[in-house]
Amino acid sequence: MRQLAAGNWKMNGVTASLSEVEVLKQHLKARPANCDVMICPPATLVMALAEAAAGSPIQVGGQNCHAKASGAHTGDVSAQMLADAGATAVIVGHSERRADHGETNEQVRAKAEAAHAAGLTAIICLGETLKQREAGETLAVVHDQLQHSLPTDSTGANTIIAYEPVWAIGTGLTPTPAQVGEVHQALRGALSALVGPEAAHAIRILYGGSVKPDNADELMGVGDVDGALVGGASLKAADFAKIIAAF
Numbered sequence: 001m002r003q004l005a006a007g008n009w010k011m012n013g014v015t016a017s018l019s020e021v022e023v024l025k026q027h028l029k030a031r032p033a034n035c036d037v038m039i040c041p042p043a044t045l046v047m048a049l050a051e052a053a054a055g056s057p058i059q060v061g062g063q064n065c066h067a068k069a070s071g072a073h074t075g076d077v078s079a080q081m082l083a084d085a086g087a088t089a090v091i092v093g094h095s096e097r098r099a100d101h102g103e104t105n106e107q108v109r110a111k112a113e114a115a116h117a118a119g120l121t122a123i124i125c126l127g128e129t130l131k132q133r134e135a136g137e138t139l140a141v142v143h144d145q146l147q148h149s150l151p152t153d154s155t156g157a158n159t160i161i162a163y164e165p166v167w168a169i170g171t172g173l174t175p176t177p178a179q180v181g182e183v184h185q186a187l188r189g190a191l192s193a194l195v196g197p198e199a200a201h202a203i204r205i206l207y208g209g210s211v212k213p214d215n216a217d218e219l220m221g222v223g224d225v226d227g228a229l230v231g232g233a234s235l236k237a238a239d240f241a242k243i244i245a246a247f
């Protein structure tokens, strides 16, 4: 399947940051990507980034959505709103939201269902903490997160999984290729049991956590790794382009 390089800008970016999109477009023109490319900016920039990316291969995603389509939820953004602004995907259940906002697997599943209902691809994030890895609980933890965060109607067209070890996010630390491969293989098997082998093979499983230009090649070469969710290194187009070129 075609891999995906998705950039997660987190709470970074103002209008001036759209110049990075222009630079990325030039990079992609000079050297067309061998993978799908997406940027997930803050909600305030979704529409402007979608306009800036028009006519290029760059897709746009949100970073979070509410589980409801509309209503009295001050400060929240619905999946429909993101779709209306030009997004085709939305990240749900990022570990920073699970930690900062106490999001549970069940809430993440409801958000993914809302994304599906709005025609968006849900990028469902999961991953273990360092404590859980050291306790040998990694596979059990990610299996539990997958089982309870994944909508039953998930297919390759509407769902992407992102395995992001919490201890690797923003730290410069990464699991070894063998550790990444072990988790991705286990997730593929778990997907097969949950939504059937056909959907399991079509659902992309991204790796995320300190993906950089100098480790992208190794990480993206691991079996069952279908792309990357990139935080810090997606903010500068020159770095993100180097990661994309490693695919």
Ligand code: PGA
Binding pocket: 008, 164, 168, 169, 170, 171, 172, 208, 209, 210, 211, 229, 230, 231, 232, 233
């Ligand atoms: P990082 O973030 O690449 O800065 O580690 C990844 C993520 O949280 O999606």
